[in-house]
Amino acid sequence: QKEVEQDPGPLSVPEGAIVSLNCTYSNSAFQYFMWYRQYSRKGPELLMYTYSSGNKEDGRFTAQVDKSSKYISLFIRDSQPSDSATYLCAMSANGGTSYGKLTFGQGTILTVHP
């Protein structure tokens, strides 16, 4: 079993839809949670960063962390064709030998069609 599981999709939605992306994890030591967007032939771009549990909103993006369920989500409201990319969840522990290292999900390929 992988430490981080993410549905690879692909996911195809019409413009304006609400998109929900999810990851589950097994390592209870994970405290830092990030979502990245990666366009083809580019490096990952940080979208959202959350420490521990709770919600965080930034424009059309909302990140949720439920540590009790070991489940994180990214919601995209009013999706646009420019949101078409691969979305990666990533997480890391708070200390010890794993501190700073990110463990990634498999990535979800999202296509928003006009």
Add this chain to the structure above:
Amino acid sequence: SAVISQKPSRDICQRGTSLTIQCQVDSQVTMMFWYRQQPGQSLTLIATANQGSEATYESGFVIDKFPISRPNLTFSTLTVSNMSPEDSSIYLCSVRAMGSEAFFGQGTRLTVV
């Protein structure tokens, strides 16, 4: 946020040769990492680049194949040695400050023929 420059952005190399990838950050950072992203796959951590000492490698990666240097807090290199077609991947430099988010360079797209 940190600005990360990686060189080269892409290269096509002959099998058996080596390629050195450079990573330059615009500010001093605590942690620097090297990741690999194989075609159609997610990111896998190769190693943590430690300033002034040997890098810390993850399981499945060894220093002879992926030697890493980090002479100061803003610069690191990753060498892919004795390359084979299986080494064709995107190699990414990442930086992170204590208790902060991680940022990535644009990556080096390597093709081994």
